[in-house]
Amino acid sequence: MLLVEDDAGDALLVEELLADSGLPARLRWVRSLEDARAALREGVPHCVLLDLHLPDAHGTAALDSVLSQAAVAAVVVLTGLAGEQSGLAAVAAGAQDYLVKGRVDAELFRRTVQYAVQRKQTEQAAAALQAERMRAQENARLERGLLPVPLLRADPAVSVVARYRPGRATALLGGDFYDVVEADDGIVHAVIGDVSGHGPDEAALGVCLRIAWRTLVLSGISGQALMRQLERILIAERSGPEIFATVSSIALDCTNGSLSLLRAGHPGLLLHSAGEVELLDPPFGPALGLLSSSGDHWQPVPLKLPPGGAVALYTDGLFEGRLGGAGVARLGEDGLAELAARRAGLKGAAFVDALIADAEEATTTGDGFADDVAVVELRWEAP
Amino acid sequence: MDLSLSTRTVGDRTVVEVGGEIDVYTAPKLREQLVELVNDGSYHLVVDMEGVDFLDSTGLGVLVGGLKRVRAHEGSLRLVCNQERILKIFRITGLTKVFPIHTSVDEAVSATD
Numbered sequence: 001m002l003l004v005e006d007d008a009g010d011a012l013l014v015e016e017l018l019a020d021s022g023l024p025a026r027l028r029w030v031r032s033l034e035d036a037r038a039a040l041r042e043g044v045p046h047c048v049l050l051d052l053h054l055p056d057a058h059g060t061a062a063l064d065s066v067l068s069q070a071a072v073a074a075v076v077v078l079t080g081l082a083g084e085q086s087g088l089a090a091v092a093a094g095a096q097d098y099l100v101k102g103r104v105d106a107e108l109f110r111r112t113v114q115y116a117v118q119r120k121q122t123e124q125a126a127a128a129l130q131a132e133r134m135r136a137q138e139n140a141r142l143e144r145g146l147l148p149v150p151l152l153r154a155d156p157a158v159s160v161v162a163r164y165r166p167g168r169a170t171a172l173l174g175g176d177f178y179d180v181v182e183a184d185d186g187i188v189h190a191v192i193g194d195v196s197g198h199g200p201d202e203a204a205l206g207v208c209l210r211i212a213w214r215t216l217v218l219s220g221i222s223g224q225a226l227m228r229q230l231e232r233i234l235i236a237e238r239s240g241p242e243i244f245a246t247v248s249s250i251a252l253d254c255t256n257g258s259l260s261l262l263r264a265g266h267p268g269l270l271l272h273s274a275g276e277v278e279l280l281d282p283p284f285g286p287a288l289g290l291l292s293s294s295g296d297h298w299q300p301v302p303l304k305l306p307p308g309g310a311v312a313l314y315t316d317g318l319f320e321g322r323l324g325g326a327g328v329a330r331l332g333e334d335g336l337a338e339l340a341a342r343r344a345g346l347k348g349a350a351f352v353d354a355l356i357a358d359a360e361e362a363t364t365t366g367d368g369f370a371d372d373v374a375v376v377e378l379r380w381e382a383p
Numbered sequence: 384m385d386l387s388l389s390t391r392t393v394g395d396r397t398v399v400e401v402g403g404e405i406d407v408y409t410a411p412k413l414r415e416q417l418v419e420l421v422n423d424g425s426y427h428l429v430v431d432m433e434g435v436d437f438l439d440s441t442g443l444g445v446l447v448g449g450l451k452r453v454r455a456h457e458g459s460l461r462l463v464c465n466q467e468r469i470l471k472i473f474r475i476t477g478l479t480k481v482f483p484i485h486t487s488v489d490e491a492v493s494a495t496d
Contacts, residue, residue, distance in 0.1 A: 290447065
């Protein structure tokens with residue numbers, strides 16, 4: 001318990017009240033707000049007894065100062081005989097209770113302090129619960145933002161399968177994102193990306209990049225310019241200079257199956273056709289937000305889909321799980337390709353879901369992926 | 384699996400020896416270590432990754448964060464790594480252009496820009 005009281009006589013009275021009250025508390029006495037702030041820096045007590053007339057602060061200014069530094073402490077204000085009003089004002093401003101000097105006995109003192117501390121603890125628990133609820137809502141909102149509905153015109157010549165699984169790490173969302181849109185010229189674009197780190201900031205940035213990508217693509221920006229503009233937006237919107245994002249963006253021409261890939265530090269992709277799956281590791285540029293110099297880092301790579309063929313993009317959470325057993329080996333992209341090859345006979349959602357399930361089974365002890373996982377597959381339904 | 388960290392001073396460089404796995408769970412520990420070193424005035428760091436079994440994107444972010452911190456003090460962050468699977472991650476993300484990567488601690492410690 002911390003007593004902030006400049007009058008030595010009043011302080012002595014409080015010491016006696018505490019002794020008589022039988023409360024199992026140790027009292028530390030300081031004479032000014034400045035000393036109180038120094039004491040609070042060393043540690044926050046359960047209760048602060050605060051005189052509102054200090055040499056260096058008066059009234060609610062003193063209270064605000066203590067509350068700002070000791071948000072978890074119950075503050076009980078001490079007022080003079082004529083100070084009933086200021087006591088009430090202090091309670092309105094955040095103090096738990098007030099005591100009028102000269103009208104306190106040990107029993108009232110005990111009850112006031114005890115209840116103040118208990119109320120404060122209940123308040124804290126309720127606040128924590130509320131924060132938890134807010135976080136769950138925030139996660140749900142971000143997850144909706146991260147999981148878009150593909151924007152395709154009627155009767156599209158492609159089938160889209162998209163999956164997102166949050167990682168189990170503290171149930172927080174990561175920064176994985178994907179999107180699929182069809183531009184006015186009929187080219188179908190898909191993107192997958194991964195913002196470094198995990199948490200609401202990263203997830204929010206993932207949503208931001210997805211919308212930015214969608215807007216740029218619908219505005220007709222493609223190739224190098226698309227990645228350059230995405231990087232500009234990332235740098236402007238990120239919460240810290242160490243945040244970067246890996247991105248793969250593809251454009252599929254549904255008249256002939258030709259694919260153009262832009263790859264910025266992102267893992268490879270799976271090409272799936274005629275019962276075969278192939279892991280591709282095409283040329284790439286750096287992840288977005290890493291290099292300070294902007295340049296032509298991201299050369300489009302031409303690829304080709306056969307009729308009925310599919311291309312699957314994924315984030316590293318899909319293949320970074322640790323394999324069973326005591327070793328430190330991870331599944332890896334080669335391991336993922338092997339799993340995919342075994343499921344090559346499946347198509348569309350059945351293929352993607354089986355691949356995710358296989359990867360999860362191969363790499364976990366039954367408690368889900370550690371990292372979040374996103375997969376998006378485009379299949380060209382040839383005319 | 385866990386992350387092990389130990390630091391030692393070699394001349395004007397501080398060598399951080401990292402062992403184990405740098406992932407979403409352990410990366411904060413490495414971040415704290417790097418922040419602490421920079422706060423204590425160590426601006427020329429060598430991160431020895433030879434004992435690292437695994438590195439994910441969160442770990443990459445921590446290394447990039449460390450680099451930005453030392454650069455704010457005209458410092459340097461060099462990596463020691465010979466493991467192909469980890470070098471591949473640096474290559475794909477473009478970090479080989481950001482970090483000087485050395486084959487031994489001796490080489491990193493004596494390197495100058």
